[in-house]
Amino acid sequence: MSVITTSWESLGAPAVLAVRIVLALLFGVAGVGKVIRPGSAARAAVQFRVMRKESAVFAVGLGAVELLTAVALLGPPPPLTTVGCAMAGVLSLCFIAISVPALARGDRFACGCLFGQAHLSWVTPVRAAAMAAGALAALVVYLTGAPAVHAGAVADALGLTVLVIGLPAAFGTYLTVQSAHRERRRA
Numbered sequence: 001m002s003v004i005t006t007s008w009e010s011l012g013a014p015a016v017l018a019v020r021i022v023l024a025l026l027f028g029v030a031g032v033g034k035v036i037r038p039g040s041a042a043r044a045a046v047q048f049r050v051m052r053k054e055s056a057v058f059a060v061g062l063g064a065v066e067l068l069t070a071v072a073l074l075g076p077p078p079p080l081t082t083v084g085c086a087m088a089g090v091l092s093l094c095f096i097a098i099s100v101p102a103l104a105r106g107d108r109f110a111c112g113c114l115f116g117q118a119h120l121s122w123v124t125p126v127r128a129a130a131m132a133a134g135a136l137a138a139l140v141v142y143l144t145g146a147p148a149v150h151a152g153a154v155a156d157a158l159g160l161t162v163l164v165i166g167l168p169a170a171f172g173t174y175l176t177v178q179s180a181h182r183e184r185r186r187a
Helices: 002-036 038-047 056-073 079-104 123-143 151-186
Strands: none
Touching: 002 038, 002 056, 002 079, 002 123, 038 056, 056 079, 079 123
């Protein structure tokens, strides 16, 4: 049993830190996109039926909240990190709550996240659910006593972060290239 505990303890700190880094990157990119280009997020808020008319103030405000979430996720545990995990979880759950009904209505539009380039699809709430699950898991870890993060854990966490972001990005690129190749063959 001590081998399992030791293995979990050695993996626990890097895994929790990797979750925080991934969430911070996603919320940071989304927040910067809304602050820099509020028009896309303002349009998406109307299309999601959150707002009746486009509001750049709402979009910038939401972007600022996402940026604060990213900063809190990277802050020192436990007080700031715990708040960041809770904010990330709530924001992710809210996004699921607005994206699923839009998809059920058959809506397809730029969702206003990731510089307004991502389009609403069923991948959107799945990604948000994964983000909510990661935030909840990290929150539970911090509320029950987070494992200490040592210098070696930071390198491990960065490696896990690259895997978590890099593998889906590589797979998405592969699918895009394959789709373009099929389209070129048809033409």
